[in-house]
Amino acid sequence: MTAVEPKPAVQDTFDSLNPATDEVVGTHPVHTAEDVQAAVAAARIAAGWWAGLGFEGRADRLRRWNGIITHRLAELCDVVSKETGKPAGDAQLEAVLAIEHIHWAARNARKVLGRKRRSAGLLLSNHTATVEYQPLGVVGVIGPWNYPVYTPLGSITYALAAGNAVVFKPSEYTPGVGKWLVDTFAEVVPEYPVLQLVTGFGATGAALVGAGVDKIAFTGSTATGKKIMAAAAETLTPVVIEAGGKDPLIVDSDADLDAAADAAVWGAFSNSGQTCIGVERVYVHERVYDQFVDKVVALTRGVKPGEQYGPMTMPSQLDVVRRHIADALARGGRALTGGADAVGDRFVEPTVLVDVPEDSAAVREETFGPTMTIAKVRDMDEAVEKANATVYGLGSTVFSRANATRLAQRLKAGMISINAPFSFAGAASLPFGGVGDSGFGRIHGPEGLREFARPKAVARQRFAVPIKLTTFARTEKTDKLVSKLVTGLYGRKR
Known part of the structure; x- marks a missing residue:
């Protein structure tokens, strides 16, 4: 007797509508918490490969992606206009601004995040001091519907340039725009799912917050931003919140x-x-x-x-x-x-x-x-x-x-x-973000690149010195000498 294969569960879907006409623009899956977890797990593997490309390797892919967006600008604007109802000229304006930001992030990531020397100070003059910024790993981006290209790419682009993989949950009102962006990125990065899409409603976004990502970048209402912060606090997941304004x-x-x-x-x-x-x-x-x-x-x-x-x-x-x-x-x-x-x-x-x-x-x-x-x-x-x-300050x-x-x-x-x-x-060189109920953290500019990276400080002793401070063999004579040295350096009255 032949075994009967179980039928796969039918995935829920939802329609994206043109708000001017209620015409169905597209149909998209409602991704479950399990789907989101799987996307984050795949992103974790992709992140290691993407980070390994280095600044120049990533910049090359971002420039190629920017070229696709630029040459297919009319196609992207058509999707934006259908899902938001905005005129084609306004859709183009936000897309052009996004193109500028992709260019800036790709060009400046190494300069902003690369290893730099710092002064070790007089007391540690036998040391070198450096700081560099390393990728966080996997960043979850929850985007809005009002500017579905410009706004989420302000997080996505800078997170990618910094070496992270990204799982992107666009608004349920503009999932087609999100899909277009992710699909075109895959054309220049086919090897790994460095930028992935999950679609659905609030539950899908909540699942992304709790899926073990290394940072959440959210744009939306202040009320929803507070809920995301509360959920992220359970796992100490850092967040960037770009909320409302007045x-x-x-x-x-x-x-x-x-x-x-x-x-x-x-x-x-x-x-x-x-x-x-x-x-x-x-x-x-x-x-x-x-x-x-x-x-x-x-x-x-x-x-x-x-x-x-x-x-x-x-x-x-x-x-x-x-x-x-x-x-x-x-x-x-x-x-x-x-x-x-x-x-x-x-x-x-x-x-x-x-x-x-x-x-x-x-x-x-x-x-x-x-x-x-x-x-x-x-x-x-x-x-x-x-x-x-006002409670806002955007x-x-x-x-x-x-x-x-x-x-x-x-x-x-x-x-x-x-x-x-x-x-x-x-x-593109200026940070974007607010204070108060408008949120915190920054996208765009050097601050936006650093937002999606972790600083690593390294101090290296170049040679030993007679005066050793970090040892139990330190003598009273050494302590007195250090006291005199510090007083001479910093104790003068100005």
Whole structure:
């Protein structure tokens, strides 16, 4: 009698939808905790091989991957547009920024992480001292849906350049983008699964946090970031958290008002306001307040949902935007554009709110939609005070001719852009991250490379000296000599 082979379990799947049309863009597996564990185990083996390629070997593969992304840019942008609903031009903008970051990380990894000599100090002048950065091993990256190329690659690229293998869990709203990135990377790194994809919902992400990775890089809401930190603490897994923001833009009396108004409109409404570093609050010097508001309103009237920006990608966010607008209006605020009827089934009309109390939800909570509040202030001291009166501290923007640098120094934020919107995000050499409820740790720049590596310090004795300090044979005479030496070196009054 022939044995009957058991049928393999049917894997659950989910559909990725175009938020503008509900058209099914693709179907993807819901990876279980066992699937995630298997991916991490495979990544552990791949990490050793990948680290063994050295800086130049890895840089070569990253450059080749960058070439594929560049030559197939239209294809990638099509996937992004279908899964997020954003216009092709906006999809291209984030992809181009990501390409710049891949180039920078590949080019600078050795310079930032390679072995360097340090001073051993006078007491250990018979030693050499060096420090180098070694890969962590396997990094888990949990990405967002609002910028599904630029944001996760800010972690993935730097982790790879530092010598780590990566297991990537994209948002359930943009799994196709994640698959495209992982598949194209495999074209230049076919030997081992150095960059792997796991797809699914919150449970899949939770499984990745608990799967024994060496670090988690998360981008998303503050609430979810706190849950990930709590789970990671159980295994002392370090985390990088890039969470929410309530970013301000401040406008001084000497600012270029045309440029400031254009930056405010772009910062508030691009990507349907679904930007962690987007402009949500604006504080304007009373001398130029009326002019600035008029310019913002005129520009906003030319911004059309479905043309300049796409739908709300996550349907539940519509309720948040609706609640914030309603609360602002109920508490005495006025809508100069958009307003009570701004929130539709998929799209939200760009909404400019004025006279909104500072303790309202529209000012205190992250809206993550195409709205902005504009407030008049008597001077820049009041502007800075109100800008800093938040639990968040991600990005900020300053428009001023004479006082921009001084104002930037006073703002509580991880990143500041002066006289232009979001410039810090495009500069690959600058670290990206926030403070407070906006999270901690950094991606991008030298800090981003070091975030995914561990420092190793090495002190080597070159020759023996008569005065030995680390021995039980040390004499009282030696102790007195050391005391005199230290006093002579460091005890002088300045």
